Amino acid sequence: VTPFAYHRAAKINDAVRLLTDEAQAAILGGGTSLLDLMKQGVEKPRAVIDIASVPEMRQIATDADGALVVGAAVTMTEVAQSDAVLARWPLVAETTLAGLTPQLRNAATVGGNLMQRPRCIYFREGGFACNKLRPGSGCAAKDGVHFGHAIFGGAAAHDCMAVHPSDLSTGLLAMDASVEIAGRVAGQIRSRRMPLDALYRWPEADATRETTLAPHEMITAVIVPPAGEFFGAYVKGPPEGFALASCAALLKVAQNGVIFAARIAIGGVAHRPLRHVGVEKALTGQMTSAQVFEAAAAAAVVGAETDPQTAFRVPLLRAVVVEALQRAVERAKRAGGPE
Amino acid sequence: MKPAAPEIMTVAVSLNVNGQAHELTLDARVTLLDALRDLLALTGTKKGCDHGLCGACTVLVDGQARVSCLMLAASAAGRRIDTIEGVAAADGSLHPLQLAFIEHDAFQCGYCTPGQIMAALGAIAAGQITRPGDIEGWTHNLCRCGAYDNIRTAIASVLETPR
Numbered sequence: 001v002t003p004f005a006y007h008r009a010a011k012i013n014d015a016v017r018l019l020t021d022e023a024q025a026a027i028l029g030g031g032t033s034l035l036d037l038m039k040q041g042v043e044k045p046r047a048v049i050d051i052a053s054v055p056e057m058r059q060i061a062t063d064a065d066g067a068l069v070v071g072a073a074v075t076m077t078e079v080a081q082s083d084a085v086l087a088r089w090p091l092v093a094e095t096t097l098a099g100l101t102p103q104l105r106n107a108a109t110v111g112g113n114l115m116q117r118p119r120c121i122y123f124r125e126g127g128f129a130c131n132k133l134r135p136g137s138g139c140a141a142k143d144g145v146h147f148g149h150a151i152f153g154g155a156a157a158h159d160c161m162a163v164h165p166s167d168l169s170t171g172l173l174a175m176d177a178s179v180e181i182a183g184r185v186a187g188q189i190r191s192r193r194m195p196l197d198a199l200y201r202w203p204e205a206d207a208t209r210e211t212t213l214a215p216h217e218m219i220t221a222v223i224v225p226p227a228g229e230f231f232g233a234y235v236k237g238p239p240e241g242f243a244l245a246s247c248a249a250l251l252k253v254a255q256n257g258v259i260f261a262a263r264i265a266i267g268g269v270a271h272r273p274l275r276h277v278g279v280e281k282a283l284t285g286q287m288t289s290a291q292v293f294e295a296a297a298a299a300a301v302v303g304a305e306t307d308p309q310t311a312f313r314v315p316l317l318r319a320v321v322v323e324a325l326q327r328a329v330e331r332a333k334r335a336g337g338p339e
Numbered sequence: 340m341k342p343a344a345p346e347i348m349t350v351a352v353s354l355n356v357n358g359q360a361h362e363l364t365l366d367a368r369v370t371l372l373d374a375l376r377d378l379l380a381l382t383g384t385k386k387g388c389d390h391g392l393c394g395a396c397t398v399l400v401d402g403q404a405r406v407s408c409l410m411l412a413a414s415a416a417g418r419r420i421d422t423i424e425g426v427a428a429a430d431g432s433l434h435p436l437q438l439a440f441i442e443h444d445a446f447q448c449g450y451c452t453p454g455q456i457m458a459a460l461g462a463i464a465a466g467q468i469t470r471p472g473d474i475e476g477w478t479h480n481l482c483r484c485g486a487y488d489n490i491r492t493a494i495a496s497v498l499e500t501p502r
Contacts, residue, residue, distance in 0.1 A: 003346060003347045003367070003368060004367055005367065006350045006413045008416075028414070030363065030409075031409045031411065031414065035411070036409060039390065048411075063475075077403070100464060101479035104391055104409075106400075107410065205480065
């Protein structure tokens with residue numbers, strides 16, 4: 001591990017100031033991802049800014065609009081066990097429990113989970129051609145073992161086949177979540193809010209970054225709008241470990257069984273989690289039925305590019321979409337929705 | 340040309356381990372695990388994978404089970420750290436969970452045992468394990484010998500409503 005200076009921030013403003021004052025600074029939350037990458041030699045920050053105990057980033061609250069506001073330094077366990085989250089945003093709790101061991105959930109923060117880097121072994125092990133580590137060097141995964149790599153992304157996926165690994169981000173994307181970001185503009189500390197959908201990017205033109213955050217910026221909170229009459233479920237394959245395909249489905253089902261609205265996100269299949277309008281269209285206005293769910297699953301795999309290694313992901317993705325939709329409908333029914 | 344080796348940066352930390360304060364000046368890179376084992380000679384906490392996967396290095400941080408290999412010692416400053424050395428009573432009498440591990444033969448080589456016990460104690464104290472059915476979801480430590488059945492039995496035996 002390359003030597004670094006350790007700073008513990010007491011406030012968001014301190015952390016942002018350090019982030020711009022120090023060269024090659026990294027934000028440290030629970031450490032479960034960053035320290036691992038530092039041991040691997042992938043991340044080599046010269047300054048580490050510990051935000052794990054910044055009080056402003058440790059809160060779970062609801063705002064005036066009834067939205068859930070989760071500080072970026074709240075741990076995955078704290079989210080999963082929050083009464084407010086369990087009562088009104090159960091899908092958030094479900095996705096925080098979908099991965100990681102208990103000890104990692106007790107440490108890993110929400111912000112760190114959203115910012116975690118891909119699990120591609122060629123990226124993490126070093127010593128391989130990797131456009132993410134060394135632009136222009138190529139992508140060893142393309143000719144190597146890539147059964148769990150990207151099957152969406154077109155030309156960009158030829159530069160970098162790594163997939164985004166977070167379950168939480170896929171769930172939050174279906175819930176129309178936003179992120180609160182603090183950064184420094186012309187010496188002033190400013191905060192801005194943007195949809196989670198805009199946080200993630202394709203590897204196009206620059207495979208070294210997975211997000212649109214500027215180097216001087218950090219996530220301070222995640223905002224989740226009220227779930228309203230939506231009921232949801234998150235299903236991943238395989239159920240443990242990193243998703244090879246996953247689906248977060250939120251459905252608003254009318255009394256007569258017609259799907260009023262659908263919000264669908266899929267994960268584990270691309271460089272970023274994907275909000276899937278095509279699947280949403282295939283569901284909206286339809287009756288909840290096996291046929292409709294199969295049609296939605298078929299829409300989910302349109303455009304998938306596979307080879308013999310990755311071909312199994314297409315039926316896997318279809319299966320997780322169907323199962324997520326079935327479970328979402330079951331939950332809507334149990335909550336007193338359609339008979 | 341090889342760049343000059345960056346200068347090592349130190350940090351002063353006060354670690355509260357098993358109720359005892361330790362003042363240390365250490366390389367900022369030192370993990371809590373290495374500080375416990377190499378600087379404080381508390382070698383009950385084991386190093387397995389050193390990447391957060393196996394759970395052998397589990398300790399309690401402010402009562403929560405965490406892997407000490409993926410936590411900087413500097414981040415642990417000001418928090419309460421509990422290790423396997425602090426689990427038995429001051430007079431040396433073993434904790435009920437330690438006795439249960441012996442009674443149910445919940446180990447073979449014993450290397451993962453401190454981590455197994457700390458993970459279970461943390462999850463029980465946090466209310467995450469209240470029934471035997473919770474054990475698998477809230478302790479996820481690897482046991483190379485495959486003593487999982489007996490480990491689960493031992494943990495279940497100390498729950499207030501074991502069946």
